Amino acid sequence: xxxxxxxxxxxxxxxxxxxxxxxxxxxxxxxxxxxxxxxxxxxxxxxxxxxxxxxxxxxxxxxxxxxxxxxxxxxxxxxxxxxxxxxxxxxxxxxxxxxxxxxxxxxxxxxxxxxxxxxxxxxxxxxxxxxxxxxxxxxxxxxxxxxxxxxxxxxxxxxxxxxxxxxxxxxxxxxxxxxxxxxxxxxxxxxxxxxxxxxxxxxxxxxxxxxxxxxxxxxxxxxxxxxxxxxxxxxxxxxxxxxxxxxxxxxxxxxxxxxxxxxxxxxxxxxxxxxxxxxxxxxxx
Amino acid sequence: xxxxxxxxxxxxxxxxxxxxxxxxxxxxxxxxxxxxxxxxxxxxxxxxxxxxxxxxxxxxxxxxxxxxxxxxxxxxxxxxxxxxxxxxxxxxxxxxxxxxxxxxxxxxxxxxxxxxxxxxxxxxxxxxxxxxxxxxxxxxxxxxxxxxxxxxxxxxxxxxxxxxxxxxxxxxxxxxxxxxxxxxxxxxxxxxxxxxxxxxxxxxxxxxxxxxxxxxxxxxxxxxxxxxxxxxxxxxxxxxxxxxxxxxxxxxxxxxxxxxxxxxx
Numbered sequence: 001x002x003x004x005x006x007x008x009x010x011x012x013x014x015x016x017x018x019x020x021x022x023x024x025x026x027x028x029x030x031x032x033x034x035x036x037x038x039x040x041x042x043x044x045x046x047x048x049x050x051x052x053x054x055x056x057x058x059x060x061x062x063x064x065x066x067x068x069x070x071x072x073x074x075x076x077x078x079x080x081x082x083x084x085x086x087x088x089x090x091x092x093x094x095x096x097x098x099x100x101x102x103x104x105x106x107x108x109x110x111x112x113x114x115x116x117x118x119x120x121x122x123x124x125x126x127x128x129x130x131x132x133x134x135x136x137x138x139x140x141x142x143x144x145x146x147x148x149x150x151x152x153x154x155x156x157x158x159x160x161x162x163x164x165x166x167x168x169x170x171x172x173x174x175x176x177x178x179x180x181x182x183x184x185x186x187x188x189x190x191x192x193x194x195x196x197x198x199x200x201x202x203x204x205x206x207x208x209x210x211x212x213x214x215x216x217x218x219x220x221x222x223x224x225x226x227x228x229x230x231x232x233x234x235x236x237x238x239x240x241x242x243x244x245x246x247x248x249x250x251x252x253x254x255x256x257x258x259x260x261x262x263x264x265x266x267x268x269x270x271x272x273x274x275x276x277x278x279x280x281x282x283x284x285x
Numbered sequence: 286x287x288x289x290x291x292x293x294x295x296x297x298x299x300x301x302x303x304x305x306x307x308x309x310x311x312x313x314x315x316x317x318x319x320x321x322x323x324x325x326x327x328x329x330x331x332x333x334x335x336x337x338x339x340x341x342x343x344x345x346x347x348x349x350x351x352x353x354x355x356x357x358x359x360x361x362x363x364x365x366x367x368x369x370x371x372x373x374x375x376x377x378x379x380x381x382x383x384x385x386x387x388x389x390x391x392x393x394x395x396x397x398x399x400x401x402x403x404x405x406x407x408x409x410x411x412x413x414x415x416x417x418x419x420x421x422x423x424x425x426x427x428x429x430x431x432x433x434x435x436x437x438x439x440x441x442x443x444x445x446x447x448x449x450x451x452x453x454x455x456x457x458x459x460x461x462x463x464x465x466x467x468x469x470x471x472x473x474x475x476x477x478x479x480x481x482x483x484x485x486x487x488x489x490x491x492x493x494x495x496x497x498x499x500x501x502x503x504x505x506x507x508x509x510x511x512x513x514x515x516x517x518x519x520x521x522x523x524x525x526x527x528x529x530x531x532x533x534x535x536x537x538x539x540x541x542x543x544x545x546x547x548x549x550x
Binding site: 182183185186187188189285 | 351385399
């Protein structure tokens with residue numbers, strides 16, 4: 001008899017511990033992948049298959065070497081450009097343009113988005129105009145930018161900033177306009193106003209949306225980078241694209257595309273990690 | 286709980302409503318008057334419940350008292366000084382806890398503290414309040430990690446942190462289950478016995494009104510199209526803590542329910 005309660009409490013205890021552990025993990029997805037460590041690598045399956053298909057198609061001569069050079073030729077082109085010291089410059093200048101344009105555009109988007117989202121007057125006054133500017137296709141700005149700023153770094157960074165501005169502006173202004181009015185009212189009844197209200201309630205409430213907007217803006221920045229470099233550049237991955245097209249260097253052209261994919265994905269991964277942290281630190285419920 | 290004493294003692298205020306009316310702009314320039322000629326005074330430390338059928342303007346009256354909305358006519362005064370806009374002498378507890386989801390319970394309660402409270406005082410005061418409402422062990426938890434009843438207690442602690450002369454409660458226990466509601470009512474009475482702030486409580490629960498308050502004010506209308514006003518004021522017999530099964534209260538409850546249009550069988 002005396003043994004029975006002792007044997008009974010053990011499973012109950014372990015069950016409680018197991019439950020509290022499950023409760024501590026905020027992402028149940030982690031639990032389901034814990035037993036299958038290879039699952040995250042599933043995303044690599046498709047690129048590897050494509051690579052194999054690419055190699056097969058070019059080796060069997062389905063496409064000519066000019067149409068589709070083999071992956072090995074692309075790697076050789078990369079090593080060649082690296083050896084001449086050009087590849088590093090192309091990557092560095094493109095990354096610099098993206099980061100500069102993204103930073104400027106995102107900061108302006110944050111500022112104007114906050115202004116329009118928080119002030120009813122600003123919304124009435126400025127929102128229609130900004131909305132109309134947003135409707136202008138990105139490439140339509142190029143002639144004007146060339147005319148005003150000239151073919152230099154400034155016009156390229158400006159175009160990228162325009163591209164990064166709108167996703168941030170749109171998400172920030174919309175998110176701020178939709179912060180739970182009950183939370184705002186509660187804070188106001190405790191004497192919190194103005195800047196204090198913004199930093200205590202509104203900013204934390206919209207942070208997850210802001211970071212989502214930043215991710216969109218970064219993708220836009222890479223998009224606009226290529227647009228900027230296709231038209232009048234002497235360096236950068238977009239220049240490598242047009243230059244290779246003119247010289248018939250399909251291997252370098254493919255290299256530029258692969259590099260754009262890798263760079264875009266890497267910068268997005270960094271922001272994605274930040275986004276996950278923000279969502280845990282500033283939950284919306 | 287009774288052994289706990291708060292460092293800041295509340296100094297209850299009286300609050301006077303004189304001829305309060307509230308109208309809203311309706312469609313096509315029409316004016317919809319919700320309240321008219323509401324006059325009464327709550328004395329320091331008194332608990333007054335305001336009951337009435339839904340949509341009669343109970344919450345609107347409370348929002349006017351809080352300075353969240355301006356009265357169309359009449360004036361609310363607290364200790365003789367008119368309420369214009371949000372008032373530091375008033376704290377509000379809403380039907381929903383309205384806690385900031387990204388802040389710990391302790392930091393949410395600290396939001397209620399008057400501006401410029403020194404850091405050490407603030408921490409001690411928040412600790413005391415959390416223990417008062419039975420959340421001493423949950424200071425570091427986030428709102429979504431605690432139950433609805435606990436969140437409502439945190440909300441009450443936040444209102445008390447303001448050290449209010451008048452505590453306005455807008456159906457604070459309305460969203461809670463019956464058992465939690467009973468516990469919260471007793472908790473409110475414990476707190477009030479310790480620091481008797483003046484409390485105005487809007488509720489749709491007649492039993493709750495009779496159990497908690499010194500007076501019950503009934504808001505109602507003679508016909509559905511006219512604005513609501515005070516149709517009856519009831520002095521609740523006896524002293525707190527009251528017996529929930531008291532016969533007088535049961536009869537009074539039946540009477541008030543009948544007045545609100547509910548006939549019991």
